[in-house]
Amino acid sequence: MESETNSQSTEDTVREILKEGSTFRNWDEASDVVYNHAKILGFNLCKSRKKECGGELRKRTFICERSGKPQKNKEDKQPDSKKILCPWHVNLSLPEKNNVEKLIIVTKFVDHHNHELHPKDFTVQVIQDVEILTKHCKVGAVIQRKYLRAKYPGHLLSNQDLSNVIGRFKTSREVLDVIKVFNHLIKQKDDSGWKEEPKTIITDTERAMDVAVKSVYRNCIHRYSIWHLLYSNSYHHVNKKLGSKHEKFLEDFFKCQNSLQEEIFLQGWQCLMKDYPEIVDYLTNTLYENRNYWAKAFVVETFTANLDSIFHVEVINSVISTTLANLQIPIFDLIDHINNQLEDHCRQIYEKHDQEIIRQAIFKTNDPRTMTLYELVNMQIERYLSAVCVNLQLHEMELSLNFIAKKYDIGLIKNIEKIFVAKRYFVVNDYYLPLSKIFSMINTNEILETWSVYDQHDRNFILLMNDGYHWCTCLNGIHYGLVCKHYFRVMTCTPKARFQITMISKRWYKENCENDPNFEPPLTYHL
Template identity: 25%
Template sequence: MIKKGTNDLILKVVFTDSDPAMANAISLEFPDTIHCLCIFHIDLNLKKNLRNKLKSDEFKAFREEFFHCRNTLISTLFENRWEHLKLKYPSAGNYIRKQLDPLKYKWAVCYTNNQFTAGANSIQRVESLNHKIHDCVRSNSSLLTLVKEIQYVLDKKSEYARVEEYKDQIPIVGLATIPKAYFKSIEKVVSEFLMPAMVFLVCKQMQECFYYDSFKMDVAIIDSIIQEQTNTDYNEGMREDNYEVVKVHLTDIISKIGLDQILEIWRLVISCGTKTHYVILLVDGSHCCTCNLLITHEYLCRHFYKILRCSTQAKWHIGFIASRWYKDDIIDGNNDIWQQSPITLCINSNQEQNNDQYSMYKFDYIKQIHGAEFYNQNLREINCT
């Protein structure tokens, strides 16, 4: 049904529970699709299958160590902790080896943090909708009752959207004025290209960039910088759900891009806080950040907007934001986005912004991240019919 409705559009990432039949269907129908497991259902299954095998305190300790292991950013460290966990809890060993071990590439952060996920780690939104419908629909309910309930849910969503639209029309002074005041040229392009909901999210990142202090680091001491970031453990829930913690380790970033591609490294610390992130500027005009927003959400983060105002080497381009977030008329225009000129906000007196200066920037790393555009020609034709 999905393939028919999208004219064989390849799904990029799919989240499901650990149902073997579903996993088998995905591997057969969408062999190139990344299949991730819902962490909410993994937790439910831990409670269902191991709570009786382990004592109460032992199960609590096991669950904490499992999620500590699951949140590990470095794959080698994850594997060491995972082996230690299996040895420490022999009573859970059979379940771990049969149910969790073969699927660890689908739920461990170190293996899933290089994919677009829009910040998702579970299917709870769908489960929530199913729960609402299940509560009001019985075995003797009519189809009309089901339609009315679904329509009620849709009406509530529509009402929320209207309220948000009204709020956006109210003149306000404060953070909301930052994009026009400090990122005027970028805000103009963003408003032209992106869907309204995405304009709000992108401008929110611009606003929040002023919460951070930035420090330029010496690329020559990259090893010591990596060493400083070694302690990235997170034990307070799901790593993806915490807005401020590191989502990808510097070691992984550098292993993918190569040391020779690094132009500048910037350290960012939230004002009056201790949370630290790093932004790396690349020689091809691209960049990457340890918050990983560019990969998981496919738009630019607050840390980069801070550096954009500090470094003459930082470049902004509308192509950094994936085309999935563009307006329909922009997509239907079928224009080459990369023909747009990049924007620099921090310019020395000896610099001028011109097209010749930017002809050297290929943005290969960004193009590699986005891969094949999700809104392809087949889907455009379907959308127009």
């Protein structure tokens, strides 16, 4: 009974993954899901119609092997064809319009058959035997066939039907991973403790994870861990092919991966293809095909709470995991303990300082208007944010006083950025969104003012918009969900830069907050 229940749960999950509106990254992924769907449910597929445009596959239809009209023999004997007009079919399409990510979409799915999905001679007892022989004894089809025909001599167990039943239990590891991850995400989604769906999920490069994430969180941005991208099983073969060129390849790859403009990324990628011909297939099929998941030029605008998966993080994680395993301490208990300690520490530091001491210690300025503005901001964020986030936001306000802010017209600020970007070098976790990228996403007629904010080491640019919104090239507002130091500096120079608590991501608000942030007045610097 337990196996039947698990089987039914698996079938329900598979049906949830493949349905009208489901999307896939490429044709291989779509085909894998369709074939695994058939394998688990116990029927065979055939490829039917397809449509190509310019040598690229645009549409594909899969049908049940029992689809179509049966063919009669010439002598009007009983037809021996398997075709019985089964209606099951699925249409896949790669639309040219409104499909920037070039996703494969399920446009039509007729999910019912006019026949049983396993022959009637496969009784519950026979199927249970097949499950035991397949999953636990690891016995192949030939031995199973001999065993079952000897045990059930009165049953007609055809080779193909037996293979279909075996296929239901001999599910690929990837499909099992999809089901496991899918069920886990569904459980998390239904957890009443989640206030809203995640904006970004960073995982390894398993295709199963990608399918599961897209099935549960359709609006979520899915990113790949660079560590897992380069140290997957397929990468070991690349390492051998490159030999002594491996270190140089990593250097060139990271220059390309960390390019913040798509044009520069594409130029760098062409150089990789030219300089490392021995791994062109890997570069094209494994990396470039999934560039939207790992290249900064394509993922730089996503919320990550400023988290990223880089090499030293994974090394530290490995050391911690090994140590905890030896001490038999669950890692979740350690994380909870650390979080509680940090909360208590920040709260103790914050509570022992009153407002006057905070102003003297943090806001070292002789301008009383700046002190008043920052004091009002501090009072407002206290009502909504936790102690940890309050201190993070106060730190940004403190750092803002180390910068110089100058207003420029839009034409001049473009030229200033060109000079600055040309001298900019890559630093781990250093994000910068080029103005050209921002201009491509907004209506430049809605820009109120443009500002350059800089110190002796760094320079960023602020665009103030008509609707009160702003853009900063540092991307802290997107990655952290907090207001950045550059914007706070501009606030002390113009009343057109206003602080509103709604600028801060709701993820950082206190639980059960009684105040409504939408009714908080905007705070400005009074000249």
